[in-house]
Structures are given as structure tokens and as C-alpha cells.
Amino acid sequence: MDERDSDEWDSEDELEPRQLAFVEAQVEAESKSVRVAYVLWWFLGFIFAHRFYLNRNGPRYAAAAITAEVLGYMASRVLAGVGLVALVLLGIVWIADAIRMPRWIDEDDQAHRVRLIEGILANTADSPARTARRLARAEARQRLESVPVEEGAAQSSGPIFNDGEAARAAGGESR
Numbered sequence: 001m002d003e004r005d006s007d008e009w010d011s012e013d014e015l016e017p018r019q020l021a022f023v024e025a026q027v028e029a030e031s032k033s034v035r036v037a038y039v040l041w042w043f044l045g046f047i048f049a050h051r052f053y054l055n056r057n058g059p060r061y062a063a064a065a066i067t068a069e070v071l072g073y074m075a076s077r078v079l080a081g082v083g084l085v086a087l088v089l090l091g092i093v094w095i096a097d098a099i100r101m102p103r104w105i106d107e108d109d110q111a112h113r114v115r116l117i118e119g120i121l122a123n124t125a126d127s128p129a130r131t132a133r134r135l136a137r138a139e140a141r142q143r144l145e146s147v148p149v150e151e152g153a154a155q156s157s158g159p160i161f162n163d164g165e166a167a168r169a170a171g172g173e174s175r
Contacts, residue, residue, distance in 0.1 A: 023116045
């Protein structure tokens with residue numbers, strides 16, 4: 001997990017369940033439909049309508065311009081050799097878009113989710129419980145970094161608590 005993923009997880013961890021439910025409801029309500037994107041791709045893909053729907057700003061204008069130019073050229077040459085090559089290239093881009101569309105939608109949803117979480121955190125005053133969780137995580141990270149690792153020993157992927165008090169401070173139970 002890279003540092004950015006870790007920061008996003010920490011941000012989601014700081015939200016209350018009702019806030020997370022709100023974020024997920026907003027993301028789901030404002031998400032683009034994969035079905036609509038594929039219908040546009042299938043019927044109007046030659047003019048890249050699916051890119052307009054998915055807000056792929058840079059490529060959509062260029063693709064629309066290239067398509068109009070190629071169609072105009074092909075109409076004047078009636079499938080001359082150069083027009084056929086251009087048509088094949090556009091077909092490859094069209095098929096590649098079909099493969100990339102679900103990923104584009106997921107990326108947009110994740111970016112929207114992060115914006116919503118950041119907005120909630122920016123407008124929410126720190127509660128005592130959130131401050132306690134943040135301090136407990138910082139203490140656990142500091143303790144984990146201070147523990148020497150012996151050669152050949154396996155590294156743990158999570159925090160290690162040596163006493164029950166630290167576990168209770170982090171929200172866990174000691175046995």
C-alpha cells in the first residue's frame with residue numbers, strides 16, 4: 001500500500017458511520033452508468049459520444065475532430081487506402097475505450113469519494129473520540145518504528161501492542 005492509499009484509509013477511518021454512509025450514497029447517486037457508457041460506445045462510438053458522457057476532456061475533443069476529418073476524407077476518397085488505415089486505427093481506439101471505460105468510471109468515483117471525505121473532514125470539528133484515535137495510532141506507529149528488527153525476522157504488517165493499556169487506547173480489548 002502506498003502512502004496515498006494509507007492517508008485515504010486514515011481519512012475514512014476518522015469518519016463516523018453515518019458520514020461514511022452519506023459519502024457512499026452521494027458517490028453512488030452521482031456515478032456514471034457503465035451501461036449507458038457502453039450503449040453510447042456501441043451506437044455512437046464512431047463520434048466518441050461515450051467520452052463526452054464520461055467527461056474525458058482532452059481526448060474527446062481531439063477524437064471528435066479526428067473522426068470528422070477522417071469521415072470527410074473517406075467520403076471524398078470512398079475507402080481509399082489511406083482512409084482504410086485511418087478507419088482501422090479509429091477501430092483500435094474504439095475497442096481500447098471499451099476496455100478502459102469501467103476503470104475510468106471507478107477512478108472518477110474514487111476521486112469524488114476523496115473530495116467528499118476531505119470536505120467533511122475540513123468542515124467537522126475534531127471530536128474527543130477522533131483525537132484519541134489519532135493519538136493512539138500515532139503512538140502505535142512511533143512504538144512500532146522504535147522496535148529493532150532482528151535479521152531474518154519477519155516484519156509485522158500491523159501495529160504491535162505490548163501492554164493492555166496501549167491496546168485499550170487504540171480501541172482494542174486486552175486479554
